[in-house]
Amino acid sequence: MSQYNMIYEYIESVCNQIRWRKVHPIISKELNDHIIDQKDAFITQGFAEDIALDKAIEEMGDPIVVGKELDLTHRPKLELSIILFTGLALLMGVFLRFIMTSGTPMNWMIRENIMHIVIGIGFMIGVYFLDYRFIGRYPKLIFLAFIVSILGISILSSGPMVRYGQYTYLSYLLLLFPTAFTGIIYSMRNRGYTDIILSGLAAIIPVLLVFSQTPMSNILFYLLSCMILLTISIIRGFFNIHRKKGLLLIYIPTSIVTISMVIFSIWNHPYYLNRIQNLINPALDPLGDGYMANLTREVISNARFIGEGLGSSTGATLGQIHTDFLLTYVIHRFGWLFFLMIVTILTIFIVRIFILCTKQKGILGNLISTSIMITFTIQVIRYIAFNLGIQVISPLTLPFISYGGTATVINMILMGVLLSVFKWGDLIKNNLERSVSNKTLFSFQDGKIIIDLKH
Numbered sequence: 108m109s110q111y112n113m114i115y116e117y118i119e120s121v122c123n124q125i126r127w128r129k130v131h132p133i134i135s136k137e138l139n140d141h142i143i144d145q146k147d148a149f150i151t152q153g154f155a156e157d158i159a160l161d162k163a164i165e166e167m168g169d170p171i172v173v174g175k176e177l178d179l180t181h182r183p184k185l186e187l188s189i190i191l192f193t194g195l196a197l198l199m200g201v202f203l204r205f206i207m208t209s210g211t212p213m214n215w216m217i218r219e220n221i222m223h224i225v226i227g228i229g230f231m232i233g234v235y236f237l238d239y240r241f242i243g244r245y246p247k248l249i250f251l252a253f254i255v256s257i258l259g260i261s262i263l264s265s266g267p268m269v270r271y272g273q274y275t276y277l278s279y280l281l282l283l284f285p286t287a288f289t290g291i292i293y294s295m296r297n298r299g300y301t302d303i304i305l306s307g308l309a310a311i312i313p314v315l316l317v318f319s320q321t322p323m324s325n326i327l328f329y330l331l332s333c334m335i336l337l338t339i340s341i342i343r344g345f346f347n348i349h350r351k352k353g354l355l356l357i358y359i360p361t362s363i364v365t366i367s368m369v370i371f372s373i374w375n376h377p378y379y380l381n382r383i384q385n386l387i388n389p390a391l392d393p394l395g396d397g398y399m400a401n402l403t404r405e406v407i408s409n410a411r412f413i414g415e416g417l418g419s420s421t422g423a424t425l426g427q428i429h430t431d432f433l434l435t436y437v438i439h440r441f442g443w444l445f446f447l448m449i450v451t452i453l454t455i456f457i458v459r460i461f462i463l464c465t466k467q468k469g470i471l472g473n474l475i476s477t478s479i480m481i482t483f484t485i486q487v488i489r490y491i492a493f494n495l496g497i498q499v500i501s502p503l504t505l506p507f508i509s510y511g512g513t514a515t516v517i518n519m520i521l522m523g524v525l526l527s528v529f530k531w532g533d534l535i536k537n538n539l540e541r542s543v544s545n546k547t548l549f550s551f552q553d554g555k556i557i558i559d560l561k562h
Contacts, residue, residue, distance in 0.1 A: 124170075124174025232523065261277070302346065342354075489502045490503075
């Protein structure tokens with residue numbers, strides 16, 4: 108029997124005992140490498156090659172016993188903290204909306220909310236059973252799909268997705284892009300300064316497409332997410348370059364682009380500057396831009412630690428309490444204690460998942476899980492600040508708790524991806540991650556930027 112057949116039969120016998128078939132290629136490679144290394148060690152001790160191989164396989168142990176032991180340790184891992192938090196947050200959101208809409212004509216909101224939750228659960232389960240590494244295998248295809256989606260939404264001139272001349276679905280779509288952007292970074296790792304520039308270009312293209320159609324705050328926080336991911340990648344040496352030079356290479360152009368966008372917006376809409384000043388100091392325009400901030404601060408200042416607060420001295424009430432001001436309503440209706448409980452749950456979840464992110468041995472898994480938590484954390488911080496009267500930047504959503512069907516579904520998709528990453532646990536190592544195409548989405552050739560959409 109040839110050496111190849113002997114190794115193959117041993118590995119096949121081991122893998123036949125392991126029920127999780129997706130790990131078979133990984134375990135096969137580990138076993139093959141170990142057998143070859145052990146065989147080489149015996150050869151250096153003076154054994155003939157065929158005898159060295161026999162001894163190496165014999166030393167591995169009975170394949171049935173080895174396979175059963177590996178089957179016990181190599182099983183899909185379900186990160187229960189994600190399931191528990193998502194379920195608790197969804198139930199909390201439904202409960203709050205039930206309290207707010209009870210006895211009012213807005214009971215339809217509960218039914219619609221439950222429908223979106225069911226859809227979101229379906230997406231989360233479906234994504235969980237996918238192999239998250241497809242993000243690293245098909246970065247060009249995913250990037251192209253996002254661009255097509257942005258263009259498709261942008262050409263719509265009417266309908267529920269258009270609000271005040273802006274396409275609200277574009278803001279939600281941007282929540283997914285930082286995670287997709289990790290595929291671009293992953294495909295360009297270890298390739299030097301040029302590919303940092305090309306990664307930055309990939310991040311800027313969506314901004315140019317949605318610049319006039321989505322709020323500047325959403326664009327800035329999207330850019331912030333991408334910048335954090337690039338910073339982490341450079342600091343951890345993913346690009347194999349000088350760290351300080353790499354950081355300067357992304358921060359200088361990004362700062363120039365960001366400042367240019369802000370100046371352009373203020374130049375074309377001079378009232379933006381006054382509005383920002385009024386939002387920073389609501390007292391400058393108490394009946395205009397600063398009205399909601401003043402009202403929010405008055406409501407929470409009159410709140411109690413437990414129980415319903417006094418509310419506004421004028422009797423004015425906050426609008427959109429089911430979307431933008433849900434936490435302000437919680438503080439007023441139930442007291443600061445309930446608010447602190449929600450914030451504590453969110454904080455524990457964020458810290459817990461960030462710790463798990465740092466334990467990911469694979470580059471791709473580390474990037475993807477970190478990108479999702481950055482996106483999640485930014486949403487939470489924006490929402491809490493806004494509901495505490497710091498209303499310079501409007502919120503998008505409080506994941507799973509505030510009302511919003513599209514936001515709920517998209518955040519549950521992100522949780523599904525996170526579950527898929529953690530399902531593999533510590534099994535995926537950098538040297539065992541499936542290779543991606545050597546071709547990049549962008550490349551330089553003869554002084555031109557080439558966009559390669561072929562996989």
